Amino acid sequence: MTPxxxxxxxxxxxxxxxxxxxxxxxxxxxxxxxxxxxxxxxRSAPRERVFSIDTPPPTVSGSLHVGHVFSYxxxxxxxxxxxxxxxxxxxPIGWDDNGLxxxxxxQNHFGVRCDPSVAYDPDFTPPAEPSEKEPVSISRPNFVxxxxxxxxxxxxxxxxxxxxxxxxxxxxxxYTTIGAHAQRISQxxxxxxxxxxxxxxxxxxxxxxxxxxxxxAQAELEDRERPGAMNRVRFRDADGEAEALIETTRPELIPAxxxxxxxxxxxxxxxxxxxxxxxxxxxxxxxxxTHPLVDPEKGTGLVMVCTFGDLTDVVWWRExxxxxxxxxxxxxxxxxxxxxxxxxxxxxxxRARRDYAELRGRTINQARRRILELLQQAGEIVGEPTQVxxxxxxxxxxxxxxxxxxxxxxxxxxxxxxxxxxxxxxxxEWHPPYMRARYEDWVNGLTGDWCVSRQRFFGVPFPLxxxxxxxxxxxxxxxxxxxxxxxxxxxxxxVPDGYTxxxxxxxxxxxxxxxxxxxxxxxxxxxxxxxxTAGAAGSGEDDELFAKVFPMxxxxxxxxIIRTWLFSxxxxxxxxxxxxxxxxxxxxxxxxxxxRKKMSKSKGNVVTPMHLxxxxxxDAVRYWAANGRPGTDTxxxxxxxxxxxxxxxxxxxxSKFVLADLPCEGERSEVGQLSNPLDRAMIARLxxxxxxxxxxxxxxDYARALERVESFFWWxxxxxxxxxxxxRYDTDATASVSRALRRSLSIFQxxxxxxxxxxxxxxxxxxxxxxxxxxxxxxxxELQAAYxxxxxxxxxxxxxxxxxxxxxxxxxxxxxxxxxRPMRAPVTRVVVHDSAQRVGxxxxxAEDLRQAGSIETxxxxxxxxxxxxxxxxxxxxx
RNA sequence: GGGCGCGUAGCUCAGUGGGAGAGCGCUCGCUUCACACGCGAGAGGUCGCAGGUUCGAAACCCGCCGCGCCCACCA
Numbered sequence: 001m002t003p004x005x006x007x008x009x010x011x012x013x014x015x016x017x018x019x020x021x022x023x024x025x026x027x028x029x030x031x032x033x034x035x036x037x038x039x040x041x042x043r044s045a046p047r048e049r050v051f052s053i054d055t056p057p058p059t060v061s062g063s064l065h066v067g068h069v070f071s072y073x074x075x076x077x078x079x080x081x082x083x084x085x086x087x088x089x090x091x092p093i094g095w096d097d098n099g100l101x102x103x104x105x106x107q108n109h110f111g112v113r114c115d116p117s118v119a120y121d122p123d124f125t126p127p128a129e130p131s132e133k134e135p136v137s138i139s140r141p142n143f144v145x146x147x148x149x150x151x152x153x154x155x156x157x158x159x160x161x162x163x164x165x166x167x168x169x170x171x172x173x174x175y176t177t178i179g180a181h182a183q184r185i186s187q188x189x190x191x192x193x194x195x196x197x198x199x200x201x202x203x204x205x206x207x208x209x210x211x212x213x214x215x216x217a218q219a220e221l222e223d224r225e226r227p228g229a230m231n232r233v234r235f236r237d238a239d240g241e242a243e244a245l246i247e248t249t250r251p252e253l254i255p256a257x258x259x260x261x262x263x264x265x266x267x268x269x270x271x272x273x274x275x276x277x278x279x280x281x282x283x284x285x286x287x288x289x290t291h292p293l294v295d296p297e298k299g300t301g302l303v304m305v306c307t308f309g310d311l312t313d314v315v316w317w318r319e320x321x322x323x324x325x326x327x328x329x330x331x332x333x334x335x336x337x338x339x340x341x342x343x344x345x346x347x348x349x350x351r352a353r354r355d356y357a358e359l360r361g362r363t364i365n366q367a368r369r370r371i372l373e374l375l376q377q378a379g380e381i382v383g384e385p386t387q388v389x390x391x392x393x394x395x396x397x398x399x400x401x402x403x404x405x406x407x408x409x410x411x412x413x414x415x416x417x418x419x420x421x422x423x424x425x426x427x428x429e430w431h432p433p434y435m436r437a438r439y440e441d442w443v444n445g446l447t448g449d450w451c452v453s454r455q456r457f458f459g460v461p462f463p464l465x466x467x468x469x470x471x472x473x474x475x476x477x478x479x480x481x482x483x484x485x486x487x488x489x490x491x492x493x494x495v496p497d498g499y500t501x502x503x504x505x506x507x508x509x510x511x512x513x514x515x516x517x518x519x520x521x522x523x524x525x526x527x528x529x530x531x532x533t534a535g536a537a538g539s540g541e542d543d544e545l546f547a548k549v550f551p552m553x554x555x556x557x558x559x560x561i562i563r564t565w566l567f568s569x570x571x572x573x574x575x576x577x578x579x580x581x582x583x584x585x586x587x588x589x590x591x592x593x594x595x596r597k598k599m600s601k602s603k604g605n606v607v608t609p610m611h612l613x614x615x616x617x618x619d620a621v622r623y624w625a626a627n628g629r630p631g632t633d634t635x636x637x638x639x640x641x642x643x644x645x646x647x648x649x650x651x652x653x654x655s656k657f658v659l660a661d662l663p664c665e666g667e668r669s670e671v672g673q674l675s676n677p678l679d680r681a682m683i684a685r686l687x688x689x690x691x692x693x694x695x696x697x698x699x700x701d702y703a704r705a706l707e708r709v710e711s712f713f714w715w716x717x718x719x720x721x722x723x724x725x726x727x728r729y730d731t732d733a734t735a736s737v738s739r740a741l742r743r744s745l746s747i748f749q750x751x752x753x754x755x756x757x758x759x760x761x762x763x764x765x766x767x768x769x770x771x772x773x774x775x776x777x778x779x780x781x782e783l784q785a786a787y788x789x790x791x792x793x794x795x796x797x798x799x800x801x802x803x804x805x806x807x808x809x810x811x812x813x814x815x816x817x818x819x820x821r822p823m824r825a826p827v828t829r830v831v832v833h834d835s836a837q838r839v840g841x842x843x844x845x846a847e848d849l850r851q852a853g854s855i856e857t858x859x860x861x862x863x864x865x866x867x868x869x870x871x872x873x874x875x876x877x878x
Numbered sequence: 879g880g881g882c883g884c885g886u887a888g889c890u891c892a893g894u895g896g897g898a899g900a901g902c903g904c905u906c907g908c909u910u911c912a913c914a915c916g917c918g919a920g921a922g923g924u925c926g927c928a929g930g931u932u933c934g935a936a937a938c939c940c941g942c943c944g945c946g947c948c949c950a951c952c953a
Contacts, residue, residue: 022915223952230953248953261953293951303953312951390952437882441949559947594889596946627891631883633946637890639902642915646901649915657912707892711900721912729911810918817907817919824910854910 014767016659020652022645025758026618030163032761038771039168043545045088052549053079054527054582055169056557056565057094057177060154061101064161065599066636067558069609071588073625075556076167077702078586080754083168084777090549092173092530095158097151098182099519100212100397103458106147112136114143114457116492116514117505140457140492147458148178161609166618166757168773175529177522178458182529183488186522187463189576190452191481193412198575199452201476203408205307205314206451209395210332210364214455215409216395216402217518218447219564223391226401232300232382233375235260235277235286238347244277244288245382247299249390251375252367253306255282255337255356258322261303264290268301280380281355281371282339283347284325291316308404310393311447327359328403334359334367364403408476410453410462410515414446414571424570424580431700432631435559435587442563450568452521459516463489465496472507480510524568527552527581552582554700559587559631586700589633596635607636619756620644626755629703647710648759651752654717655763658745676727677794677844679740681802682720684795685712686744687783693751694780702754709751716744719806726851747778797841804838805845808868812853815870826873827855833863 033039053075058068083089107113111130115137124142138146155176162169175182193199206215228249235244244260257279262269272288279286293312294303305316307324316322323343329335337360338344339352346352355374359367375381392401414421421443430436453462463482467475480496482489491512495501503509522529531549532542551573557565566585573581592598593605600606612621616638623644628634674680689712696705727733728741746768753760753772764772808830816825830853832842839860842849846858856873 016912020913246953250953295951295953299953305953309953310951312953315951388952392952432883434882438948441881445949447951563948590947592946598947629891632891633883635890637902640890643901646915650913653913653916655912660912704892707900711892714900717913718917722910722917725911813918814920820907822908822910823918824908 014659016656016766020656020762022617022619022648022652022759025762026164026166026613029758029761030166033168033771033773034163034171036771038773039083039089039091039170040172041090041092041170042088043548045548047548049086049088050090050548050553051079051082051087052090052531052552052554053092054530054552054555054569055091055093057096057175057523057526058158059099059101060095060097060151060158061105063608064158065591066607066609066612067591067599069165069612069621070591070625070628070634071556071558072162072167073165073622074586074588074628074630074702075554076165076169076622077626077706077754078554078556078697078700079168080757080773081697081702081705081777083773084750084753084775086776089168090531090552091169092175093162093167093169093171094175094177094182094526094530095151095155096177096519096523097147097155098176098178098459098522100456100458102147102151103456106143106150106458107135108132109150110146112138112143112146114138114140116140116457116512118142120493140461141490143457144178148176151176151178161613164613164618165609166622168757173530177519177529178460180488181532182522182525183460185525185529185533186460186517187482187487187489188484189525189528189572190517190521191463191484193575194479194481196575198413199410200413201408201410201479203406205317205404205406206409207393207395207402208330208405208407209398209400210330210403211399212395212397212456213330215407215451215453216398217451217520219450219520219567220396221393221402222396224394225389226392227387227389228392229385230299230388231372231375231385233280233304234380234382235280237275237277238285242272242275242277244272244302245300246302246304248304249388250306250309250368251371252334252359252364253309253327254279254304254371254375255284255334255352255359256306256308256325256327257284257286257304258307258317258325259286259305259320260288261291261294261305261316261320262288262301263294263296264292266290266294266296266301268296272302278347281374281378282352283349284345284352285347289320291320307406311404314404324406326406328364328405330405330407332400332403333361333363336360364400409451410517411449412452412521412571412575414450415448417571417574418443418446420574421567421570424574427580428570428582429584431584431586435562435585435631438559438562439567442567450518450571452518453515454518455514456516459519460488460522461490461492461516462513463487463491464513465491465499465510466513468505468507468509468511470507472505474511479513520564520568523565524572526569527573528576550577550581551579554584554586555582556586556588558590560590562587584700587631589628589631591628592633592635594635594637596633599636612638612641616641616645617648617758619648619758622755622757623647623706626702626706630701644756647713647752648756650713650717651748651756651759651763654713654721655745655749655766657721658741659767674736674740676733676736676740677798678720678723678802678805678848679736680795681798682716683740683743683783684799685802686716686747687780690747690751690778690783691780694777697754705751706755709748713748713752715806716748719809720802723805723809723845723848723852726848747783750775750778797837798844800838800841801844804832804834804842805849807866808832808842808849808858809852811868812855812870815868815872819872821872824854827853827870828873829857829859829869829871830855831859831861831869833861833865833867833869835864835866836862838866 079089079091110126113135118139120139120141209216230247232247276285276287305313307326308314327334340349358370395402425439465480499510531546533546569581620641624640692708693705724737727737749760749764760772839862842860
């Protein structure tokens with residue numbers, strides 16, 4: 001029950017600047033915080049006092065935009081709240097620099113190309129004049145070094161912005177997803193999955209981007225609307241009598257056709273089902289089968305199955321045990337195929353070769369145009385093509401539709417764990433709760449295990465080698481895993497145990513796995529990376545730290561990456577630790593442009609934050625961000641930043657007023673009792689605001705907390721401060737109000753500190769020791785206790801007194817405003833009509849009201865309806 | 879096609895059973911001793927539409943319309 005020191009202890013000295021200003025506060029205080037280690041994680045804290053945050057590592061590719069500022073501010077407000085609650089806040093940050101965007105930039109910037117077969121050159125320097133046309137081939141480690149060099153610059157700029165925004169992260173714990181530490185943890189987790197059979201290698205149809213020439217995962221796909229042409233194509237039976245019509249938007253895949261399908265109940269196709277037909281032009285014999293997934297309402301009711309046109313083809317191919325007849329090369333061009341040989345039989349091999357020669361080597365679009373001409377000439381197109389718009393699947397970073405090709409890839413099992421993952425989703429506390437639906441949709445919609453291998457370079461390599469047999473063929477089924485002590489390894493330069501580097505690529509020797517992992521395969525381990533998950537002695541990992549921070553308290557992130565980052569992190573934690581990686585998921589929305597469109601570089605509507613920070617100040621930008629409710633998208637509106645700036649300025653001035661050194665105040669050290677009813681009522685109301693803000697923050701609803709605090713603070717400035725000014729300047733009456741003012745000011749400064757850290761630190765420093773950000777969060781109960789120092793029985797009456805006094809003051813102001821008189825214009829008489837209870841309460845605040853309104857006499861009359869008559873003094877007496 | 883969210887003043891948004899609100903913008907007024915980066919006042923809304931529950935609905939239920947997002951085996 002000891003009242004907070006900050007509220008009761010008279011500080012040795014109060015120093016209020018003559019003209020308080022927001023200018024320069026960002027630099028002043030961020031430097032001070034850094035010097036004092038204000039946000040350093042306290043490792044000595046016991047687990048129950050730790051609050052750990054699995055901060056999103058932003059992708060380092062160019063610049064941050066307001067969306068980042070938005071969601072990171074939400075997290076920071078919560079972090080600051082928890083810190084003030086006495087928690088040791090574990091709040092690291094990382095940079096996600098591993099991945100394709102960086103790779104592309106490095107290639108162009110330095111004029112290099114990664115060739116994993118090239119040996120590492122420790123003395124390599126990039127060409128002085130980069131040539132995009134003739135890039136220099138360099139080893140993967142050299143390439144990674146250049147990537148690191150380029151991202152380092154960006155990361156410094158990011159850090160500067162974050163510091164300017166006032167994020168209270170512990171900068172001593174920064175990590176990167178391509179750094180040795182992250183690689184080691186990522187590789188070790190993978191090896192564990194491999195050992196337990198949760199990771200496996202398979203040659204199978206996989207989603208493929210033909211430009212990047214890499215496998216991609218289901219989670220990285222997006223739909224884009226594209227125009228296309230629907231063509232009706234004729235297949236005939238071997239006698240040329242019966243015919244089968246199909247509709248397709250992808251005629252170039254006809255040479256890859258392996259079957260036609262109808263719905264089992266489709267009477268129209270009854271004759272054809274069970275027979276065989278020939279593909280047009282190529283004369284390949286394909287069966288007509290049935291499958292329940294065929295929609296008889298679509299097209300002709302018959303559908304062509306190709307290996308592979310889309311994901312449905314894969315389903316049909318697998319379930320009906322159809323052969324593979326693949327025409328598409330990894331480069332997105334039609335490959336050479338051996339017409340006439342096994343699997344490529346034809347009724348007319350010469351014709352098949354001749355027609356296919358027209359397609360071979362062409363891109364998909366070129367081949368499509370050409371085959372339509374050939375089909376037209378052959379008379380196998382029926383009717384006119386119809387123009388359609390349909391959704392086509394793209395790799396989210398890609399420029400051409402994804403294709404499905406057969407290749408050898410690594411997978412992590414997801415399908416076998418679906419029920420467990422759904423249960424994890426229900427175990428997690430979602431803020432807001434409805435966001436869980438997105439997760440469940442995603443898990444329920446999974447169609448296959450997670451393909452984690454990428455045929456790229458700037459990523460974490462698979463820590464594996466393979467033996468080569470006497471003929472130099474790779475023995476994929478006998479991978480040689482790295483030992484844990486070796487990690488991280490780069491199998492393109494490191495050598496497995498029992499081999500020498502001369503044996504690389506030689507018959508009887510070894511070969512490194514050439515691929516890198518999906519960026520999410522490493523990002524999904526951020527709790528382990530940031531928390532330095534337990535590992536082998538001497539590995540730099542840290543059992544004690546990890547046990548203190550994991551599982552983490554909260555994962556903050558935006559809703560668009562629930563299916564990727566959130567999902568994969570739950571998966572990995574489930575597989576490796578059999579727990580949720582965090583207790584709470586705090587999902588933030590997006591910043592949309594003023595037309596409510598998603599910001600994107602291609603639309604050119606991206607707002608960058610630097611100039612906003614300069615123009616409005618960090619606190620104002622943070623204010624705008626903190627107004628975005630959890631999970632809710634917000635249209636960008638610079639007006640809101642003005643509002644935040646106004647709030648910050650108001651706090652400066654209100655603090656100056658409260659702390660003003662008035663000669664009439666008497667001995668400052670004398671701590672007065674709250675003897676005045678209005679003072680007590682205000683403190684009681686403030687207690688309710690504290691309770692509200694606290695419970696909102698406990699639910700991660702920073703926006704609600706801000707709203708409550710802010711609106712009460714404005715009421716406090718507009719009404720309470722004005723009402724009590726008279727007593728404030730009156731030596732005999734000042735004790736109670738002075739105490740109420742100091743007490744409330746201390747609380748406001750702390751309540752606003754999570755949102756406006758700079759201005760709050762500034763005004764705190766005028767009269768308190770230490771940082772406001774390490775001060776204790778106000779306790780509602782404590783304020784109620786303060787009320788208890790006086791009589792509590794009249795609490796309700798006193799609250800009414802505050803209400804009615806403020807209501808009358810408003811009416812007096814209105815009268816003056818309508819009379820176009822200044823607010824200090826004298827009033828000879830005010831007659832208040834109100835209920836008996838309110839009239840009685842008014843008595844308690846009448847003196848303050850008289851002072852605040854320059855009123856000579858206040859008369860109260862009991863009445864049914866509230867009304868106020870204001871008699872202004874004659875202007876001449878002014 | 880399925881799911882989720884949203885629809886309240888010109889704009890951005892609070893408000894989940896009992897007075898329709900805030901800020902910005904707009905209009906008018908005020909050099910008031912914390913603050914002109916200010917203060918005070920005002921105008922402005924059939925709370926998407928239509929039913930239902932209830933003494934009472936912006937809120938709860940049903941349907942519809944519109945917008946956004948997510949998901950889907952879009953031939």
